[in-house]
Structure formats: structure tokens, C-alpha cells
Amino acid sequence: MIVGGYRGTETLVQIYDVVGKHLRKIKSTLYERDGSTSVKINNHVYSAGGARSKIVECLNLNQVNVGWNKVASMKEQRWGAASAVLNDQMCVAGGWNGRNVLSSVELYNPVVNTWTNIASMKTKRYGHALVSYNGCLYTFGGWDGSNPLNSMESFDPREGKWKSLKPMNEERNALCGVVYNDEIYAIGGKGLRSVERYNIRTNTWTKVSSLKHVRWGSCACVVNGKIYVIGGDGNDASKSIEAYDATINEWKIETNMETPRWQASVVAL
Template sequence: MESKDFVTSFHAKLHQLWADSELCDVQLCVEEMVIPAHRIILAALSPYFKAMFCSHLNERQEFQIRIQGLNAQAVKAVVQFAYTADLCLSEETVQSVMQTASMMQISAIEKLCCTFLLEHMYPENCLGIRDFAHVMGCFELKEAADKYCEDHFFDVSQSEEFFQLNVDEVIGLISRDGLRVAKEEEVYAAVMRWVEFDPERSKQDIVRIMEHVRLPLVQWDFLTKKISRDELFVSNEECRNYLQQARAFQASSYHPDLINFAFNEAVPRSHPRAFFSAADRLYSIGGESSSREILSSFESFSPYTNEAKELPPLPEAKRSLGVAILDKIIYAFGGASGFQGSRTVHAFDIDKQEWQVKSPMCEVRSSLVAAVACGNILALGGHGENSVLTSAEKYNVEFNSWTFIPELLEPRSMAAVVVIESSLYLCGGYNGLEDLRSCHVLDTKIWQWSVCPSMNERRSMHGAAVLDGNIYVAGGLGHNTCLSSAEVFHVSTQQWTVVQALPGARRGFGLTVIGDTLYAAGGHDGTSVQGSILKYNKSTGDWASIGHLITKRGRFGLL
């Protein structure tokens, strides 16, 4: 018998002895439950029990030992773990098991409980997990829960736990630069939901919270037509002062002579949050027109005002390019100017409204995919000088340099990519012979590729985006047919399901998310290039047209 088999068999025999109450020399009395056990097993499991049984305490000789202040089921789960190495946990029991393990100094169980809580963290419970981790002194779990609260603020702010926060806890959350919100209006709405949940809360508390809402950064129309009419700002003088400061700050960009005390007071609240970037607008770059002209034009569209705006053109006309945004800088790289592929990289500073040239990529790439992960910009696959590529590379913004990263598992161009936390999902594409269903995932912590479930349909030149933690793909080209179908990958279950199709077929179009809403723009329907911009209603599954691109375009970059 191999040693591994022996250990398994030995554990099974120990478990059977315990289950049959054979040779048990101690009983733990917890609440109304009596749990038989063997002293030697408990002493080996826990320093708490070792001290109890290997000292001169009375419990050393007693057959029945009463344990106060612990949950009986939790203690039973801990004792069972000693005999089986299996820990039975649920969302209802995990905290009491972890408290029991902490008191008994069983670090292995504490780690398993922390892992369970991390894997079962949701917007509805993350604040509670954060507070529990703080009490337990589990700082890694607290840090992870804190980060989760920031990353899922929109959903967290609608939970019962958020409404129960006290004023200092609300301030501690909304004052963070790392809050992942598309626009400051989301923070304002969250605060107002907190206020409305308990209108009897102190007016002074509300004023303290409102000081940390960055009103100078909300849209002018929202500021003047919505906030200024809210009862809080009508009736409360201090809140009206915050409103006036925000208006003065925004007006100063058009009328510098208006700079006054209110402007200066607003400046500390005008610092953008880390994830604002350009998240309140759609950006369309390059591509090809209805007449197959390769474009350098660049435009933005606000889904909140339905306003389209021309921006300074890309210095070089390109189609099938990669685009990414990081720290309010839009990067456009690779692509093709006719039949010639490109390595060039240009960066657009949103604040300065100007383009700059950056270091070129290591390889020529057109029909590539681009993503941002771990603070780096990634360029993956695409068509090189002679063939479809398996190579991939990353751009270090600080050093303005490109380096190769592990190759794709198979060559592909015209694919789609999304990033969820540290995992990059590469979906579909074209390998030089056929359109693909396959999907691969790159763990950017260890830079290792693995296979994940394939899509229902073969797709290239399709769109992909992340909504509510799930991956939506739509449209594209499959078997030389332009597609309208759409499907979603549920990361938690690792399954693809079909969802409502686009209103019409689209390939070479853009799919992106702003806030909690999915948008599609441009593309080719198999007959002509389109310019409509569509909005997805996740409640009904319907798509609705909300506007048009200034220039109809396909095979372009969309952010």
C-alpha cells in the first residue's frame, strides 16, 4: 500500500471509530449537544485542547467538558474536521466555525473559512464580511472585502447592509478615489438612497456626507436640473453652499472671471476618481467607411445627453486597430492602412485633447485585440506580416516600452477580449482557416493560459463586454454569415446561454459598457456600414437605438 493510500485508510478508520463512539475518552458539551471525541486527536488538532489536556487543569481528568459561548454545530464541524480533513461550511455557518477555530487556534480551518467567504462574497454581504474580518483580525480578508466594496459600489449601495451603515462608515466608503463608478452621479444617488431609507437621520450627518460627494464632477444638467431641485438642497443652507461651489467650479471653465471663494472651496472635491477616465462617453476611433475608405476620424458620444462630438483625428488612418484606455489616456495601436499592417502607437490625452506618439509594438499587428490588465496595456494575436499570430505583448506606461508575454494557445485574429479582475478572457476569432468558438483565459497574476468553455457559435469580428460580472458576446461573422445572435458566459457557473439577439446582423462593430449599461455601435450588417448606437435593457433583454455616430464606420476601435 502506498503511503498516500495508507493515510487515506487511516483517516477513514479514525473517522469510523469516532462515528461509532469507540474508545472515545472525552465528551464536549456545547449548548444542548454532546460531542464524543478522543483526547489525543483533539490535542493534535488544537493548541487550545493540548493546553487543556496536557496541563494540570481539572479538564485533564474529566470525561465531560462543558464549553461556553460557542455554537454547537460549529464545534461539531471542527471536531469532524479532525477526523476527516473535510470541513462542511455554508453561508449560515461559516462565521461561527471561523470564530470557533480562532478560539481553538486552528489556523488551517481559519484559512478555509476565509477562502469560503472570498468565494461567496456578493454585493449583499461584502460589508458584513468586511466588518467580520476586522473583528477577527483577518486583514487579508478585510482588504479583499474592502476592494470588493469599491469594485461593486453600484450594487453594494443598493443593499440592506449599505443602508444600515452609520455616517462615518458611509463617508469612509464614498470618499475613496478607488471607488469604481462611471460618474459621480452614481455616488450622489447612493447617498440619497441612504438618506431616504431613514429620513429621521440627523441633518448634520447628511451635511457631513454630502461634503464627500464630488459635486463639481457631475454633469451640468444633472447639477442644475436635478440636484438643485432636491429638497435637501432647497432646505439646507450648507448643502446649498456645496451646490453653489460646484456650479462656480464648472462655470469657471467657460468664464474664468467667475473664480471666487466658492470656486476655491470646490477644488478639493474636484479630484476625479481613479475609474472615471472616459467612462461617461463612447469613443470611436478609425475604421473604414461605407466606401471602404480607411478613416482617421475620432469622435465621442454621450449616452446621457445623446450628444456626438468630433475630436482631433488620429494622426494615421487605420482600420482593425487595437484601442485601450488607462488613466485618462486613450491608446490606439496596430491596425492596417490598406494592405500594410502597423506597429505604431498613438496616445490621446483626454484632458489636453491632443495625440502623442509612443514606442511601437514589438510586432506588426492588424485585427488584434487589446485590453488593460494589471496596469499594463495588452496587445494579443492579430494578423502579422505573413500570417495569423500567436504572440502577445504588453506595454509598460511608465517605461514607454513593449515586451512579449506568453503566447496564445492557438493563432487568432479578429477575436474579442474582456478582463474580469485578474482574468483575461479571449473569445472566438479567426485562425487563418476558420472562425472559432473556442475561448481561453489568461491569469495575469501568473501569466498562464488555460481553456474555458467554448461559445455556442463560431464568431470573428464580434463584440464582447462585461456586464454584472458576466461576459456578453454578440454579432460577428460565422461561416461567412453576418450574425445578430448574442450569448452570455456566466463566470460563476462556467456556462454559455443565449440571450436576446441584436436588432440586426453586425460584424466589425463595437460593444462596450458604461456604468451598468451595455452599448453597441457601428459595424457592417452584411450589406452596408451602419452608424446607429444601441442600448441594451438588461431587464427586458431588448435593444433600442439612442443615437448615431457622426461617421458610419466598421472595423474600428470603440471604448
């Protein structure tokens, strides 16, 4: 499911069928989702923030035709934030609040419909990536307000603090990231086609095959054993979906969309 974006797609929601390679439109979001971030928890999709917004809304996948409904708002406005699921809760980290780049992190509990703050990241970031693996969070890349970042840090809720890990080989602003085959992938970024993966056990980064297009402001998810990267900046990138198959270490253009997507978010259903 691809949610929102920029340049006329702020409320557009589509589902991409990876088998049939086609898109279908479903109920639009209630609010503009330019630079927002989304997750799926227990058959519900939550989309948070975006330009000048701290509003969060939810779509029950069992009642798609009913449409989206507003839930509790975040404490901070967040554009270009990143999110992941931690213990059945939505974690949203960093972003831009219209004045400053943020290091703060909020956790949403859908059972009680409340947001609480957890420990802030060591580095303020927006346009970064955030993933969850084995009960821990990993964030990497982005922009700190002055410079693109290659740094990476992790959060273990049992310890309650962030710690620095091995930095990426390249600085990556406006990248996307996923967990795939028990490794973390850092994909693209401003001016980049390159992709690298992080081995959690050895704390090392290794380059893999590059994207077909330079992509930044893209979004990515894993479905049926492949990484799918949607849209991004640039005429060629914005209308295309690429897929990566680790068994052959190769990216292929899956389809070309009618509508360009940039600064959208995506969740695997």
C-alpha cells in the same frame, strides 16, 4: 470615444454622449486606425496597430486639444488584434501581421514606455475579443486563418499561461465583447445577430436577446449600466448604435450616425 475605422474614417475620432445621444468630433489620430484596438488607462487613451501597422499613439484626456502623440511601437504589426487593460498596462493579443495570424501577446507599460511579450495564446486569432476581469484575461472567437472560432481561453498572470474554457455556442468571427454585470458578453460576428454571455463562476454560456442588426467588425463598451455597440458591416448596422439593458433583456437602436463606422475601436470615458 470611437477611434478610427475603415472606408474614410481611418483617423476620425468622435465622442458619443449617451445622455444627449449626439456625437462630437475631436482631434484626429496621427495615423490610420483601420482595424486598430484601443484602451483607456489613467485618463489616457492608447490606440495600437491597424492595417500594416505596429504604431501606437496616445491621447491625454486632460489635454484633448493638444492631440495625439506617438509612443513606443509594438513588436509586431497587428490588424484585427484585441486589447484589454491588465494591471494598468495595455495588453494586445493576436491579430494579422500581413502574412500570418498571430497567437503572440504583448504588454505595454505606459510608465516606462516599453512593450514586452507574455505567454502566447493557445490558439492563433484575429477578429476576436479580449476582456479583463478580476486580474485575468479572457479571449474568445475570431478566425484562425482557416476557420471561425467558438473557443475561449483565459490567462492568469500568477500562473503565466493560458488555459481553455467552455467554448461559445456559436462560432463568432469579427465579434465584439465586454464585461457587463460580472459576466462576459460575446456580441455578433460575421453573419450574426445573436449574443451570448459567459458566467465565469459556472463556466457556462447562455444565449440572451439578439441584436436588431447583423453586426461584424463592430466595437462595444459599457456606459451607465448599458452595453453600447457601434457600427459594423452592413448599410443598416454601419450607421447605428445599439444599446442593451439587462434589466429588460432588450436591445434598442439608440441613434443613427451620419458617418458609417466599421473596424473602429471604442473606449468608455
